[in-house]
Amino acid sequence: MTINGTLHEGDVETRLLLADFLRHQADLTGTHLGCEHGVCGACTVLVDDRAVRSCLMLAVQANGRSVTTVEGLSPDGETLHPLQQAFHDNHGLQCGFCTPGILMTLLEFLKENPDPSETEVREALSGNLCRCTGYQGIVDAALAAAASLRDARETKA
Amino acid sequence: MKPPPFRYHDPRSLDEALDLLASHENAKLLAGGQSLMPMLNMRFAQPDHVIDINGIDDLAYIRETASGIEIGAMTRQHDLEVSQLLQRRCPVMIEALHQVGHRPTRNRGTIGGSLCHLDPAAELPLVAAALDVTIHVKSRRGARSMPMAAFPAFYMTPSIEPDEMVTSIDFQPWSEGHGYAFVEFARRHGDFAIVAAAALLEVSADGAVTRASATLGGVGPAPLRCEGVENALVGNRGSATLFREAAEANRAIDAMDDVHASVVYRQNLAVELTSRALGKAFERASERSSS
Numbered sequence: 001m002t003i004n005g006t007l008h009e010g011d012v013e014t015r016l017l018l019a020d021f022l023r024h025q026a027d028l029t030g031t032h033l034g035c036e037h038g039v040c041g042a043c044t045v046l047v048d049d050r051a052v053r054s055c056l057m058l059a060v061q062a063n064g065r066s067v068t069t070v071e072g073l074s075p076d077g078e079t080l081h082p083l084q085q086a087f088h089d090n091h092g093l094q095c096g097f098c099t100p101g102i103l104m105t106l107l108e109f110l111k112e113n114p115d116p117s118e119t120e121v122r123e124a125l126s127g128n129l130c131r132c133t134g135y136q137g138i139v140d141a142a143l144a145a146a147a148s149l150r151d152a153r154e155t156k157a
Numbered sequence: 158m159k160p161p162p163f164r165y166h167d168p169r170s171l172d173e174a175l176d177l178l179a180s181h182e183n184a185k186l187l188a189g190g191q192s193l194m195p196m197l198n199m200r201f202a203q204p205d206h207v208i209d210i211n212g213i214d215d216l217a218y219i220r221e222t223a224s225g226i227e228i229g230a231m232t233r234q235h236d237l238e239v240s241q242l243l244q245r246r247c248p249v250m251i252e253a254l255h256q257v258g259h260r261p262t263r264n265r266g267t268i269g270g271s272l273c274h275l276d277p278a279a280e281l282p283l284v285a286a287a288l289d290v291t292i293h294v295k296s297r298r299g300a301r302s303m304p305m306a307a308f309p310a311f312y313m314t315p316s317i318e319p320d321e322m323v324t325s326i327d328f329q330p331w332s333e334g335h336g337y338a339f340v341e342f343a344r345r346h347g348d349f350a351i352v353a354a355a356a357l358l359e360v361s362a363d364g365a366v367t368r369a370s371a372t373l374g375g376v377g378p379a380p381l382r383c384e385g386v387e388n389a390l391v392g393n394r395g396s397a398t399l400f401r402e403a404a405e406a407n408r409a410i411d412a413m414d415d416v417h418a419s420v421v422y423r424q425n426l427a428v429e430l431t432s433r434a435l436g437k438a439f440e441r442a443s444e445r446s447s448s
Contacts, residue, residue, distance in 0.1 A: 014164075036198050038191060050261075052265050058194075113415060
């Protein structure tokens with residue numbers, strides 16, 4: 001499978017979860033595993049540009065597909081993606097455990113809905129559990145990210 | 158919290174999948190995986206064989222046929238949610254889908270998977286019951302169809318044999334401009350409902366209800382069509398009083414009792430949500446027919 005643009009090959013047991021392949025075979029430990037039954041959203045990644053729970057997919061099901069993880073947001077590891085910058089600026093994270101899943105959920109959401117209302121953001125994030133922040137900072141960050149992504153798009157256009 | 162060992166099968170055609178189903182004991186079909194994968198991770202399910210049907214392309218479609226609308230079993234919930242055809246002809250399904258899990262689970266979850274998993278509080282089986290869909294099933298032995306009313310066998314168990322697979326559903330959409338509503342009470346957005354209600358209404362120009370469907374989910378092992386409510390509506394002019402009085406029939410339903418809510422609490426919700434769904438459906442029927 002292609003992960004963040006790089007081809008990864010490996011033979012795995014069929015019962016290996018995609019999340020575990022990403023973490024242990026591809027050494028991309030940015031994807032976190034919380035509940036391992038699809039409730040917490042921490043393991044959310046994009047498969048062929050759609051957000052999915054990587055704990056609810058087998059690694060073999062991603063064979064030949066394109067996967068984007070949180071590491072893919074900032075390929076050089078230096079420059080933060082507008083989403084990451086907005087979370088940094090708005091105290092959108094404390095312990096950071098849930099953050100990778102939230103970022104990947106928002107990446108898909110903001111692409112389809114570039115100018116969301118606060119309610120829409122809260123609904124989009126209803127499948128991502130955060131036990132530190134009380135969500136206010138996360139929602140602020142998501143709205144700020146939406147604004148900066150819109151600006152970036154307009155500048156380009 | 159990792160799946161137990163199993164033999165994984167990756168058929169590329171329906172025939173191949175049906176062959177595998179017919180020739181393997183203790184096999185499970187893996188559709189969207191949003192219920193089976195958690196059950197494997199928690200080892201509630203321990204199949205010897207997992208037959209992954211995601212590689213079969215011709216099971217995912219939404220199309221208009223001479224007899225109605227047909228939906229392939231592997232159609233993803235998100236693809237249903239954004240379908241223009243369903244938005245136009247079957248908006249109650251779209252309204253229900255907004256309550257099904259979350260975007261990342263709807264990206265994977267399928268309509269066939271939801272129906273076969275048959276969670277008592279799931280939204281899609283409720284909608285299927287409200288619309289009287291026909292369920293099409295195939296096996297090596299042949300094909301057969303059954304109405305949704307005959308599909309649930311008992312708690313979380315559809316009446317299909319181990320070698321059978323649900324391949325599609327179809328239904329006759331209601332008239333253009335019909336009223337619809339899907340309302341539910343859940344602790345958090347995206348959770349399974351404690352009780353959910355769907356209403357469909359056709360209303361004549363003078364405001365009389367000419368056809369009605371009232372259905373509840375979350376009250377018993379299978380979706381419940383409220384015939385008493387439906388009969389009380391047809392032929393009468395729609396009004397808040399009519400809907401409230403008709404919905405009162407649901408106070409006597411046989412509801413389940415669990416950690417989330419008591420019998421009486423569910424009966425109260427069944428009355429309140431049915432009344433609200435009917436009111437909303439009626440309002441929309443009036444708006445949609447006048448626009």
